[in-house]
Structures are given as structure tokens and as C-alpha cells.
Amino acid sequence: MSSEQRTTKMEFYTSAGAPSLEQDGMMTPPTIDKAVYTQLDIRPVDAGQRVTVLYKGEGPDGFSLVHSWFGAGFRLPRHSHSADCLYYVVSGEILMGTRTMGKGDGFFVAADAQYAYTAGPDGAEVLEFRTSTSFDMRITDQTAERWKPIVEAAVANRELWAATRPS
Numbered sequence: 001m002s003s004e005q006r007t008t009k010m011e012f013y014t015s016a017g018a019p020s021l022e023q024d025g026m027m028t029p030p031t032i033d034k035a036v037y038t039q040l041d042i043r044p045v046d047a048g049q050r051v052t053v054l055y056k057g058e059g060p061d062g063f064s065l066v067h068s069w070f071g072a073g074f075r076l077p078r079h080s081h082s083a084d085c086l087y088y089v090v091s092g093e094i095l096m097g098t099r100t101m102g103k104g105d106g107f108f109v110a111a112d113a114q115y116a117y118t119a120g121p122d123g124a125e126v127l128e129f130r131t132s133t134s135f136d137m138r139i140t141d142q143t144a145e146r147w148k149p150i151v152e153a154a155v156a157n158r159e160l161w162a163a164t165r166p167s
Helices: 034-039 043-048 144-164
Strands: 049-056 064-070 079-081 085-096 099-101 106-109 118-130 135-139
Touching: 034 144, 043 049, 043 144
Parallel strands: none
Antiparallel strands: 049 064, 064 118, 079 135, 085 099, 085 106, 085 118
């Protein structure tokens, strides 16, 4: 949108009642190889995350802001997105390779770059800033072997996640 087309305005948003990423439809759901979910029960993984769309601007190149909560020890599979993203750790820790990022830290991931991380022992809350209102998620971890530690972490932390998951 050119500056001539942009209207001068201010918009407000609240986290109360923010739709989930699935409800909003902002992200195309990822495809996971059938062998993964026929060999493993991946349903417990869902309990360790809560992802909501706080703000979604107009048009495909509008700003968007997503809030993600991940329970303690939650493991994201290796994946990529079709849009650049700037991540900011609000609370907890993110473990990415040998690097630990805490409150106030962040990282940038270019479109189509693969990455994965694990939430720290107290979980993590992350803000995701994009200049896109629509993107996809492509999961690289497409074998039961790669998903096994992800599912094991979910099963091990299921009760803790239920007690700490935001409503």
C-alpha cells in the first residue's frame, strides 16, 4: 500500500478474545507425512502451545503480530515459513542449538529458512512480528523418528502444561 493510499489512523487491539492462528486462517496448516501420525500419537503436542493473532493489518503486506505460548520443554519441529519474521522473547527461555535466549532477546528468521527450538524449563512466550498477513508453515521433520522426541516431551509435560496453559 503506497503512502498515498494509506489512511492516517490508529488501531488498538487487545489479547482478550484474540483468535487462534487456526481460527484466523492467517497460516496455512502444515502437512505432516501420514507415517508420522500413524506410527505416533501426536495429539499431546497441541496441549503445549497456544498461538493467537493479536493484530492483523489490511492487505497481504499488512503488519501482523502473533503471540505464542509454549509450555516447559515444548519442542517445535524443524520448519520454515513463507514470510520473514522477527521474534521477541517476552518471558521464559528459548533454546536454539547451543544458544539460550531469555526475556528481551530475540531473533530474525528470513522467509523459507529452516529452524526449530525448545521452550525452556519455565516455558516461553514469544511475539512474532511480520509484514505479511498470510503465510504458510512447512515442516521439515517428516519422519516418526524425528517426531518421537517431540511427542515424548509432550507426554512427559502434559500435566504441567495443563496447569500452566493460559486460558
